[in-house]
Amino acid sequence: MIGRDGITGLVALAASLVLFYLTLDLKPSPLVPIGPGFYPRLVLGITAVLSAILVVQDFLARRRAEPAAGERPNYSLVVTCFAVFGLYVGLLPWLGFRIATFAFVAAFQALLDPPRGKRGWLAVLATALITTAVAYYLFEHYLLVLLPRGRWTDF
């Protein structure tokens, strides 16, 4: 069975080969002797070779010993956190910085440490409100960064 390194190597190998193939369309430049495709091909070739070595190493290592089973990390929480962040980034231009950030901070907090009772929820909402207000005020008023306004909300 293929291991962690083998999967890493195969993904990197596939990506580098696809990109290498795309470099074949690049036309040579009359001014530069080695052209715009030379360096990418060199880098992608090295990446492909290293990826292949990693796959072979993993294959040989697997034959010698099986890895010890460890404690299983909380991947479902990680995936959910990434999804919430993705939603935040995706909705930021539509909702605007203030609404999106308030919702994100509250949701992320609630996800990592589910609030208990009314007090818990109040603390989550207060943290989200303070974070949003302080960030908005500091960046817009002191540091002159124009934070995104929402296309839907105009806020």
Add this chain to the structure above:
Amino acid sequence: MYELLLAGIQNVLHFKYLGPLALGTLIGVVGGALPGITNTMTVIMVLPFTFGLEPLQGLSAMIGVYVGGESGGLIASTLLGIPGKPSSVATMFDGFPMSKKGEPGRALWLGIWASFFGGLLGGVFLIGTTEPLASLALQFGPWEYFSLFVFALSMVAGLTGASLVKGLLSGAIGLVVTVLGNDPVMGQTRLTLGIPFLEGGIPFLPVLIGVFAFAQIMSDVERMGRGRRAAEAGFATPKLVVSHAKVIWEILSRPVMLLWTSFVGVLIGVLPAIGGSAANVMAYDQAKKFSRHPERFGTGTPEGIIASEAANNSNVGGSLVTIMAFGIPGDAVTAVMLGALTIHGIQPGPLFISQNSQLAYGIFAAYLIAHFIMIAIMFVGVRWFLRVVTVPRAILFPVILVLCVVGAYALDNTMANVYVLAVFGVVGYLMVKGGLPLAPLILGVILGDQIEINLIRAIMTDANPWLFLTRPISGALLALSVASVVAALWQHHRQKRRTGAAAPAEETADF
């Protein structure tokens, strides 16, 4: 040189610069005291606040964070037995036992004063060597630059992580990131995958922020709900009263060890992309080897604390040398600083010190003054900083991520950089899970364009490829690259034979 340094000190002592420097140092100390929050994370959080400042103001704040962070990490290490960050792990070996023996004040202040003296020794090296090294680098042609960057990348790949192949692969992936977009010489579009944004290439700061922030936060999230609350539970503040004269004498009465471990820290700092954690552990190891009583190490001996803390602060000086003389970041924190400089249109490298002498000497001055500010901050607030470890991660993480988003967005007020941040956040986390170290990736992203530009310049000047080997400095640097790869191979082989373990060791990225 001394006139310029004196002018730099006078300049930085103006409130305009002293304010950001003091605030940065305070934030660094607090960030350092928080277990799991590294200097890179803290400096990433501070980055967006520096965009609207003058270059020296912004860099002063970052240097403050760097110096404060290296010192702040020892608070939780010595008093709670929880390393504030990777670069204070070895401090804990003797700091915590000394605290448990009823001397928490002595343990803490030995670390703080050792950080101070080690940092100042690092400053002497920084000020004394940056200009000569930059002058040497001025003689470099494109062949030498190409070879220097290849050497930096090969060395980092060999030094980080448990596998040379993974280190090299990570560096190569970093180089691949830089070939997406227009080619840097003729501007011809290549490998944009039909995405118009990629035509301008991928900016390295959102990549760096995304990779490091998510790799760390999500690795912590994985373990949430598995006993993390214990570390966040309340505790009684220990008595920290101590005779400072006695503590200072304890450090200065060991001048050889202080000098040697500070030198080890500086050397580790000069090596690209390996930072405080390696300096901390290696200096501890050196102090133990040279000690007349190595058996006392790990039981609360002052040498262990002094060596590890002197080294991780002097390491900052070494890291700043590399970026100021060669334009190569010494670690992730200086990589963020490099980004901050480029935002202001300043290119670090051999010409930096001669073209921006006021800024360069301002940086030297800020580095030195930050150590005095750090001591003052510790005097006033060390008890409060100890309380910082009780701040829940559930509050910290979303706040950090919001600052990362603002930092990426504020680079040029576009959402495209935020999308890059999100994509590379996932990439960084997957790389950590795949066992690939992050430091070579970042160095690859930073140096990729320069490697290509210098390769093409060299070939356009003279098409003879043997010049890379026959020009003395270039040839020596390439030979060193090969030597570093061979040395890493030998070291990994020896380690494998010693441990006899077939299962691969988990990588520990030097964030």
